[in-house]
Amino acid sequence: MNQLFTSKKNILWLVGPGVLIMLFAIVAPILLSVYYSLTDWSGFGAKTFIGLANYKEVLFQDPTFWRSLYNALLLLVVTVFIQNVLAFILAAVLNQLKEKYSLVLRTIYFVPAILTVVVITKLWTNMMNPNYGMINKLLGAVGLEAWQHSWISDPKTALGAVIFITVWHGFGWALLFYYSGLTTVPQELHEAAVVDGAGPFKRYTAVVIPYMLPVIQAVIIIDITSCLKQMEIILLSTEGGPGNTTQFVAYHLYEQAFKFSRYGYGNAISIVFVIVALTITMLAQKYLSQANEKL
Amino acid sequence: MKKLSIGQIIIFFFLILIALAQLFPLFWLFNYSLQKSSNLFGPKLLDIPVDPQWGNYAKAWINGRIAQYLTNSVIVVAASIFFILLFSFTIAYACSRMQWKLRKVVYNFVLLGMVIPIHTTLLPNFIWFSKFGLIDTHMSLIIPYTAFFLAFSVLMFTGFLHSLPFAMEESAYLDGAGLGTILLKIVAPMVKPGFVTVGIMAFLNSWNEFIMANTYLASETKRTLPFSIIRFEGEYASDYAVQFACMVIVAVIPIALYFIFSKRIIAGVTAGSVKG
Numbered sequence: 319m320n321q322l323f324t325s326k327k328n329i330l331w332l333v334g335p336g337v338l339i340m341l342f343a344i345v346a347p348i349l350l351s352v353y354y355s356l357t358d359w360s361g362f363g364a365k366t367f368i369g370l371a372n373y374k375e376v377l378f379q380d381p382t383f384w385r386s387l388y389n390a391l392l393l394l395v396v397t398v399f400i401q402n403v404l405a406f407i408l409a410a411v412l413n414q415l416k417e418k419y420s421l422v423l424r425t426i427y428f429v430p431a432i433l434t435v436v437v438i439t440k441l442w443t444n445m446m447n448p449n450y451g452m453i454n455k456l457l458g459a460v461g462l463e464a465w466q467h468s469w470i471s472d473p474k475t476a477l478g479a480v481i482f483i484t485v486w487h488g489f490g491w492a493l494l495f496y497y498s499g500l501t502t503v504p505q506e507l508h509e510a511a512v513v514d515g516a517g518p519f520k521r522y523t524a525v526v527i528p529y530m531l532p533v534i535q536a537v538i539i540i541d542i543t544s545c546l547k548q549m550e551i552i553l554l555s556t557e558g559g560p561g562n563t564t565q566f567v568a569y570h571l572y573e574q575a576f577k578f579s580r581y582g583y584g585n586a587i588s589i590v591f592v593i594v595a596l597t598i599t600m601l602a603q604k605y606l607s608q609a610n611e612k613l
Numbered sequence: 614m615k616k617l618s619i620g621q622i623i624i625f626f627f628l629i630l631i632a633l634a635q636l637f638p639l640f641w642l643f644n645y646s647l648q649k650s651s652n653l654f655g656p657k658l659l660d661i662p663v664d665p666q667w668g669n670y671a672k673a674w675i676n677g678r679i680a681q682y683l684t685n686s687v688i689v690v691a692a693s694i695f696f697i698l699l700f701s702f703t704i705a706y707a708c709s710r711m712q713w714k715l716r717k718v719v720y721n722f723v724l725l726g727m728v729i730p731i732h733t734t735l736l737p738n739f740i741w742f743s744k745f746g747l748i749d750t751h752m753s754l755i756i757p758y759t760a761f762f763l764a765f766s767v768l769m770f771t772g773f774l775h776s777l778p779f780a781m782e783e784s785a786y787l788d789g790a791g792l793g794t795i796l797l798k799i800v801a802p803m804v805k806p807g808f809v810t811v812g813i814m815a816f817l818n819s820w821n822e823f824i825m826a827n828t829y830l831a832s833e834t835k836r837t838l839p840f841s842i843i844r845f846e847g848e849y850a851s852d853y854a855v856q857f858a859c860m861v862i863v864a865v866i867p868i869a870l871y872f873i874f875s876k877r878i879i880a881g882v883t884a885g886s887v888k889g
Contacts, residue, residue, distance in 0.1 A: 323711045328792050332707040333719055336700030336763055340726060343760035347737035348729070354737065361740075408631065411624060425875055426632045429639070432867045432878075434821035436839035437860050441638055450653040450853070452641050459658060490635075547730045550823050568732045575736050576828070584736050592733045599728060 348592075354585040361581035372586035383587060386558075386565035387594065393481050393566070394545040397492075398538055401485045405492035406534075410522065412493075413500045424497060431490030439554040442483045446470050473563045476556055480564050483551055488544065492537060499533030500526070535606040539599060546595045567591050639864070646670070646857035653853050666854060673859035676852075677841035678833070686820065686838040689751050693758040693819045694812055700759065701766030701811065702804075706796065708767070709774045710782070720771075726764035731757075731825070739828060753829040754837070758819040766811045773807035774800075809877050813870075817878075820867060838863055 322328065355372055359365035376383050408427070412420045430438065445452045446469035454466040469479045503526055511521040527534075549568035552558060558565040558573065571591065575584030617625070645653050646669055647662040673679065707713075708720040738757065739748065747753040781803070785795050801808070826837045841863060845856035871878065 322786055322792055322795075324713065325792075326713070329707050329711055329713050332703035332711075336704045336723070336767075337719060339696075339700065339756060340723065340760045340763060343738065343757045344726060344729060344734060347734040347741050350741055351733065351737040354740070408628075411628065423628055423632060425872070427635055428875075428878075429868060429871070430635055432817055432821075432871045433864050434823065434839050434867070436823055436842050437864045440842055440856075440860060441642055444853070444857075445638055445641070452638070452658065455656065455658050458656075486634075543728070543730055547732050549732065553824070553827070568730075571732070572735065572824075572828075581736065581740075588733055588736055592730060595730055596728065 351585045351588055354582050355589050356586075357582040359582040360579040361575065362579075365582065368582075372583050373590065375583065376586050376590050382562050382565055382570055383567070383590075385562055386567045386570040389477060389564065390546050390548060390566050390568075392477075393484060393548060394542060396481055397485060397488065397541045397545055401489055402492055402496075402534075402537060402541070405489060406496045409493055409496035409500050410526075412497055424494070427493050428490035430487055431494075433487075435487065435550040436554060438487045439483060439551050442479075442486070443470060443555050446479060470556060471560055473560045476560060476564050480551055480555060483555070484545075484548060487551075488541075491540075495533060495537045495540075496530075499530050503529050531606070531610045535603070535610065538602055538606065542599050542602060543595065546591070546598070567594075642857050642864075643861055646854055646861050648854050650852055650854040669854045669858040670862065672852070672855045673841075673862060676855065677844055677859040677862070678836075679838070679841050679859070679862060681834065682836055682838045682841050685751065685836060689754050689758070689837060690816060690819045692751070692755045693762070694815045696755065696759040697762050697766050697815045698808055698812060701763050702770055702801070702808070703796070704763070705767045705770030705774055706800065709771050710779070720767070723767050724764050726761060727768075729761075731761055735824065735828060742829065748829055749831045749835055751835065754819075754822070754825055757825055758815075758822065762815050762818055766815065769811050769814075770804065770807050773804040777803055806877075809874075813874050813878055816870070817867065838866075 354365075356367060356369060357365040358368050358371075412423060415423070444450075448454060448466070448468035448471075451469075453469065457463065457465045467475070469475050507525050507529060508521065511525045516524060547568050548566050549572060552564055552566050552569040553572070556564040558569055567587065568591070571584045571587035574580045574587060641659065644659050644662065647665040647667070648660055649666060652660050704719070704723060708716050708723075734757065738753075742748050742753045742756075747756070777800075781799050782795050785799050790798075821839075823839050826839065830836050841859050842856070845852065845859060850856075
């Protein structure tokens with residue numbers, strides 16, 4: 319091939335700036351994070367090297383960490399088994415509709431997903447407000463006054479409330495992914511299944527879902543990262559309360575570092591958190607790929 | 614019009630119910646943004662404004678510092694989109710069209726950016742950026758927004774480049790064109806849909822980002838648009854209607870863009886999901 323396309327200088331100019339910015343803003347800080355996690359630094363002043371003490375504390379002496387990990391995993395389970403299933407069914411229904419109806423509905427369903435998390439969270443905390451919120455008024459209107467209460471400050475419903483907000487916000491993405499996946503299923507597959515005498519339900523479980531596995535896999539992988547890193551909604555609504563009932567890992571490490579000036583400890587949580595996130599991603603990838611090959 | 618079966622009516626009923634669940638909260642917000650704050654405490658679910666308080670929007674604009682925060686958001690987002698498009702296009706080109714030993718390694722390294730959770734760098738970058746005097750500047754957002762979005766963008770551009778024939782570039786080269794000319798005049802116009810799709814996704818991603826902005830910016834004068842809403846937590850907290858008006862203003866920009874570009878956005882998500 320000609321030298322224009324093999325010149326080292328050209329390649330360096332094309333690749334260099336982007337790679338440098340990634341080294342600077344992603345790789346260097348992760349290495350630094352490992353270093354800080356081994357110290358007792360508060361974020362200011364002197365720091366002492368304390369070995370693995372922070373990690374011991376995270377794993378064995380920090381019930382809030384386990385609580386926050388549990389909540390993050392609960393959010394993941396709700397997202398995968400409730401939000402994703404609903405989104406898939408809805409996508410399948412939309413896929414059967416005439417294009418003009420389907421387009422209008424898809425456009426509407428996706429609106430919340432494009433809004434900033436600040437608008438979404440503030441909107442819902444207002445809706446759930448005990449004094450003027452719409453949810454309580456709605457319950458009153460249908461005669462369920464007994465259910466009216468302060469959704470976000472009651473420890474019994476706080477976690478459910480923040481999970482609901484998260485799932486509502488992300489619903490449009492899941493729907494759009496599944497819808498676009500469904501449009502790639504060849505019409506012949508549907509027809510062949512009908513010829514074989516499969517009803518609508520059988521057609522989906524036997525033909526469409528297996529065909530869609532790569533898309534389902536991609537959505538679940540995205541869900542894992544986005545559920546585990548959830549913290550904005552917490553920061554803007556409950557701040558982990560009441561009584562740590564709505565702690566999430568990412569918020570816990572943020573709070574430790576910036577609110578309680580335990581910067582080194584926050585970094586240790588962060589490292590444990592990355593290892594957990596990457597492990598779950600890899601396990602899910604492996605399990606889903608195996609399921610994919612079997613079919 | 615042909616008659617609908619009972620099953621179809623039930624399905625349509627549910628479809629509309631879900632649409633209401635998605636849109637009604639926003640409608641509720643808009644409705645009360647035009648009321649007096651005290652009306653919110655009435656027993657009614659919706660209170661159609663007989664006397665719309667457009668003044669709420671003027672107050673929201675001023676108390677929410679929207680003019681300033683909007684300008685900041687535009688600066689940060691425009692710079693991020695520019696760097697994302699430039700770097701991801703050139704990396705994708707070098708990795709899919711040029712011959713060199715490390716291209717697989719570099720390509721895989723860049724894609725790794727997709728699986729690293731942003732929050733891993735949230736704490737260390739606070740110290741790291743401050744060593745370079747970047748904290749409390751717009752660069753402290755532009756740099757990580759660019760770095761974290763390169764993986765997705767390179768993936769997208771690589772997909773677009775793969776479907777292009779090499780012949781055009783080759784003949785331009787034989788006519789004596791340099792690499793810069795080939796990239797700008799020949800390749801870039803052919804992958805224009807790629808630029809639009811990546812640009813929109815990069816816009817949504819950086820426009821809506823909050824946690825880094827909350828961590829790295831300290832001065833009132835540097836903050837980005839989502840902070841307009843946060844301003845109503847303290848001194849203006851009881852001004853519900855004005856707060857709602859502020860939320861409507863912040864929400865309306867991405868919604869407008871979404872309605873203009875919805876086809877492109879959907880195409881972008883599709884491409885991302887098929888390859889992801």
